[in-house]
Amino acid sequence: MKLYHHPLSGHAHRARLFVSLLGIPHELVEVDLRTGAHKTPEFFALNPFGQVPVLDDDGTVVSDSNAILVYLATKLGRTDWLPADAKGAAAVQRWLSVAAGEIAYGPAAARLITVFGAKYDPEDVIGRAHVLLKRLEAHLADRDWLVGARPTIADVALYSYLASAPEGNVDLSPYPRVNAFLRRIEALPGFVPFAKTPVGLSPAA
Template sequence: MPKLYDCDISGSCYKIRLFLNILGVDYDAVKVDFVNKEHKNPSYLALNPFGEIPIFEDGDLRLRDAQAILIYIAGKYDPSGLWFPKDAKAQGQIAQWLSTGGGEIMNAAGARLVKVLNYPMDLEKLHAGANRVFKIMDDHLANRQFLELGRPTIADIACFPYTALAGEGGIDLSPYKNVVAWIERMKHIEGFVPMPGIPSAA
């Protein structure tokens, strides 16, 4: 059975929990105490020298990075091929948002670390970066239900958690009406599960 090194409050771990639940994949969860920096201790660093969560193990495979894990899970556990199609064009369209989910949107994750866990980071700069990417997403979603292909894909899974958690970092999403509507659509996907800070649909 696959194993996920997990933390309930981590949006990056939540991406994996959410996708596994949508696909109906059973897994074992190993809790990692992120608040007390268990991910920086020697035993964890032996598994992932980058000292980041999540880690996903499946048989003799060990993967780090949530976006890489999403690609693997889609390829291994989604026989429909809908979440990450084999078509090169579709893969490219999705991959650009995987990069966004692990890149620019992490400004919102950083802001949340400052607000919730008092990390010593530049909150003003993080807010500016987050608002920039949310404006881009909002414009992109003006005539779309989901980020690409007209349906949910791992592009949406990659970008969803830290967008939906933006308020915990002091970021107001109300100017981004299309993003807010997209967040609500994500909550109605069959198999959706909540996490602390992201409740189920009302």
């Protein structure tokens, strides 16, 4: 199994984190985004959208980080990570949509400005991030995990860009429950950290 990734991509880390939490032997293949390796004909053959991550499971190619989470959990029958019942599956899917929406256009976009020089409006995307964080803080008032009594792929999907939000100048200090949630994920067996960059707020912020 090969996982094409870039160490500073939160989407790629999302997939790498889950592969590691599952304990699956895999080969990491770094795609150099800065030199345009994701825009070559060879990479477009793997993913026509030219994005990481991409999973190559012995010829079965899966692109999109959330799709990779679903693929691995389903293939391995890991209903602990992706519930098989309709209610549980729908609850997880709701948070996968948050990962693709509110996370992508909030904390992830804020980090893209500082790490990759993206041309977003900082005030707008940081504001979006805080709207999401307030909702998450409320959601975690009476629970440890986003769905049910144990971690699922919903938690994995949100982790990387929440943990790295300070790099995009998004202050996490007003959200103790969100911070505790991040620490719980980091304590899971097989956890691998997301690479840090020196931009944004200091760790003490």
